Amino acid sequence: MKKISPRAQTALLAVSRHEFVAGSDLAPSITGHSIPREEIVQHLLSLMPEIEPDQTVMHVGGGSGYLAAVLSELAHRVIYVERNPVVAEAARARFFRLGMHNVDVVTSDIAELPALEGDCDLILCTTFVPRPEIMAPYLREGGSLICLEGRAGPVPSLAMFEKRGEALNRVRTLGWVDFNRNAEQILIDLGVIDEKMLAEARTEAAKSNSRVLDLIRRKLNLDEIDLYRKLAQQRGMTFVDAEELMPQLQPALFRRFSRTFLDLSRMVPVRESGGQITVITDDPDARTDQLERLTPQSSIQCLLVTPTDFRRIWSSLDLTAKGRQFVADHSQAPGEKPEPSRARSEPLGDADSHHHVSPYLVSVYEAILLDAVSEKASDIHIEQYGERVRIRLRVDGELHDLPQYQLTPRELRGVINVIKLRAELNIAEHRLPQGGRSQLKMGDNYFDLRVQTQPSLHGEHAVIRLLPQTGRAMTISELGMSSVIGARYQRLLDNPAGLVLVVGPTGSGKSTTLYAGLQNLADDGRRKVITVEDPIEYSIDNIQQTRVRADIGFSFADAMRSFVREDPDVILVGEIRDQETALEAIRASQTGHVVLSTLHSNDAVDSLQRLYDLGIHPNSIAGELLAVIAQRLAKRICTHCRRPAEPEPMILSELFPDGAPANFQCFEGEGCDKCNGRGTVGRVAIVEYLEVNADIRNAISSQPPIGELRWRALDAGLITMRDSALDQVIEGVIPLSELPRILPRERMAPEIRGGRRSLQ
Incomplete structure (x- = not known):
């Protein structure tokens, strides 16, 4: 990195970045571009022309105000421009508190920027501008514009323009600037952890061969969805959940890529449309440049999901691939009559039992367990009605279907066999109810599984109760x-x-x-x-x-x-x-x-x-x-979407035959992403x-x-x-x-x- 001038070094030391990243007021739209790391600011100052004490500088994409504050130590006047009014007001309050009275705050979009008093000697844009020429009216003759280029790439470059007459002439590329804060830095900025805790987590993660982010989340007992939603906001990514993506999955796209490559890069391609490939990742720091080189004809859209949803989507795509192979391997021979639907009262022979315990069917069972754990289900119901197989979860006392598992009766019998083997039940007995138990380890969580199988008209049903084994109960x-x-x-x-x-x-x-x-x-x-x-x-x-x-x-x-x-x-x-x-x-x-x-x-x-x-x-x-x-x-009503409700007259009449109290009130859940639209949680x-x-x-x-x-x-x-x-x-x-x-x-x-x- 090129050395910066002593004045620039003094300015950098005079402003504490911590004043601009307090976790309590860090707005969701603050990203790495608007709150760069200290070393990035130092790198910027080394690339830019020297700022003189009598100059006026404009900073577009001001964010928290940290970079504008550093510039205020160098220039006579700084014009801070930010389109988000909440972010701009928070920055204004910081400038006032820190006595930086030479910073003027302008809340505006670039395209609607009002006329300013006096021209600028330098304009620095740390957000992408649609056309550099729109900044020309705000520059003096010979003034410089420095802005970002290469939006599609993982790391943008910094370009310099000079105003000659009414036009902007591109002078040169100054260099590459990586504004991105990694997930660990974001957690520090949000006040979730400090440097000491991060160092300890890194040491422990290296010993246990686990990811630092996963370790921090477990140690601090952070809510997975909340954490990843905040990380997505800070990284400028889109956060989605598995339920949105499940209907759109394209297994053929998944099969085009090496499983080893996808696993190492922590990415899963989920759909392709209009020359764009959408991938999901559970790593906020994932880089898509390698994938872009593999698919030069397509652009890449990267979405952030939780680790649980990442495993669910991977399992769903992997199961579909294995399922098609299973169907191909077990398709009926020419002339073979299809198996009639009937009550299965006769035991399966050893060959038939072995025939159905395949890696694919084991994967199906494990994927169902993963779905049950991720949705905090108390029970799994696996049932057959004629040729229709139904898999349901009981969540908060109510049953709901898992439509992504489209199993045939033949596959269902194989899954039942897997369940029996795990629970140490008699795999050859199909006429009598059986009960057993097995264990499940999911990450660092252990579950006791209570298994009950029951013969019925069309085949065996299974009910599995999941009991978390944490060593503690509720108080x-x-x-x-x-x-x-x-x-x-x-x-x-x-x-x-x-x-x-x-x-x-x-x-x-x-x-x-x-x-x-x-x-x-x-x-x-x-x-x-x-x-x-x-x-x-x-x-x-x-x-x-x-x-x-x-x-x-x-x-x-x-x-x-x-x-x-x-x-x-x-x-x-x-x-x-x-x-x-x-x-x-x-x-x-x-x-x-x-x-x-x-x-x-x-x-x-x-x-x-x-x-x-x-x-x-x-x-x-x-x-x-x-x-x-x-x-x-x-x-229980979801606390995130609770609102007053109009009481139902029929219920009120039963509760209060002589008339309800005048001040009677009740509430309901409107439905939000925290409760999956149900309005209730737990x-x-x-x-x-x-x-x-x-x-x-x-x-x-x-x-x-x-x-x-x-x-x-x-x-x-x-x-x-x-x-x-x-x-x-x-x-x-x-x-x-x-x-x-x-x-x-x-x-x-x-x-x-x-x-x-x-x-x-």
Whole structure:
């Protein structure tokens, strides 16, 4: 690099770049061109003509103002030009704060630049101008214009023009200028990391053979989509997600390039149209020049995606290629009759089983798992209806299709075989349901997969539940319960003894609520906790977890009898299914232990009837039961697109038969890219809470009819599910439309308490 003059060196040292890159106010449109690195500014000053103290300089594409600030130390007057008004106002505030009063801020597009007072001695354009000659009216005779050329290339060149008469004459090319900040520099500019953290990440990445950006994202637990969207904005790239691109993929284009080249360059070509090839990358610093040399007749458009979407798109294109090869290898011989659609009750022979376990089918299964993990699905459903194969994911309680997997029944049987092999099931058995489990490692994340296969009319179906194994569960504060119920739940765990039940139907989040209590106990560390589960859904550090083994005669009741001799403070029983387990839970409570368990029932009061039906004496229930938490899961409104909503009249009439309150409000999600247009993200537990006090104990002991037991519970302070749901609606956590889904019709209206209707 050519040396710069002492004046230029002094100017560079006089301005702190940090003043212009504070992460809190860095506008999204700020790119490397408008906030260059210090070494790039030094390089620019070495290429440009010497700026004299009495000259006027214009900087077009001013951005954050850093380069204009350096120029203000050299010139008498600097005219800063920026078309984005938000960016320009932020720069104006910086100039004023730093006392740079010789900088005039002009907010305008180049083509609409107003007449200026006085001509400029030098105009520097660090943004591309459509035609250099449009800058001529602002230059004095003999003045210089320096602007960028070579927009299509990865690194632009700097050209110099001089004004002679009314025309601009090109003098020479000054040199190449790489304005690009790499992803690491952008993260520093945004305030996400500092130099020390970056150095540590580089060292660790070199040892683990991983990318620095991936390591930083994991260590700081940054949201993948947010991070890559910000990087795209700062790099001047377009950010897209896989859902937009999936319908446009062109497998034939993908097959034209070497897989090794694409993998090393971190690029995937996805479509070609009108002489332009669109590629995607998960590397913000990816260079397209090598690809341009391979395709000289086409221009390249590079889009940025997240690493997860990059893997999904690669898998989809790769699977299509392998699938066509699979079809070619397994096409019917001439004259062979097509296989009729029928119920598959006969076992496949060994040859047929081996025939269907191909690398392609393994790839299909792994791609489905990748899609499920990326969409945070809880379950995968693989089904066949006649000749139609359907693959669905359950996300936030709702099933939706994965249309990109167009499998034939023959391919489906092969995928089912892959699933069975992974779960160590009998691959030759197709007549009976089978259950098993396997493990999945996706990046640094581990998942426990619970597999269930089921014979049906047209073939076997499979359901796979994905359980993340992080070593931690949610805590009580993270559940989304009201602060009142959360505090009461925490207090229950501090009791010396007693039985706590969490009840609800399958899939209502009972285990999650119990595990949240266990996580709090594990974090506290003062009490010994033992669990017996079937199966162990989440592994929690510092908790002793035991699995039921029915095949060798080790049941819940057997585990409970052995647990009381191991000096525990808290015992979790995965589920009370029968009288023997219920009795052992009561006995463990009577011997001085807090016992947590689940029970299948519709609400808190119904759980008491369920215990009666199991043959537990009413006095034992009354003496040991501390509380019952009944719950359902409701969809949570996306916080990024939440807006006030007009309540649905039919729901309002059910909720408030005597008329809704005048100030009643509710909210909904409009749908945005954060929630994939659904308007909801995740779910929250809607809780009914029954704490057993003296009045409830007396009622339980007398074993009244269930209706009388409920109104006595209401009088004793039962927090109903309706109460909890309405609180969440008013606070904007869940939409009003969720209430009919989680509340039966008779519980929508306020309930009778002691013969009087509640005013709530």
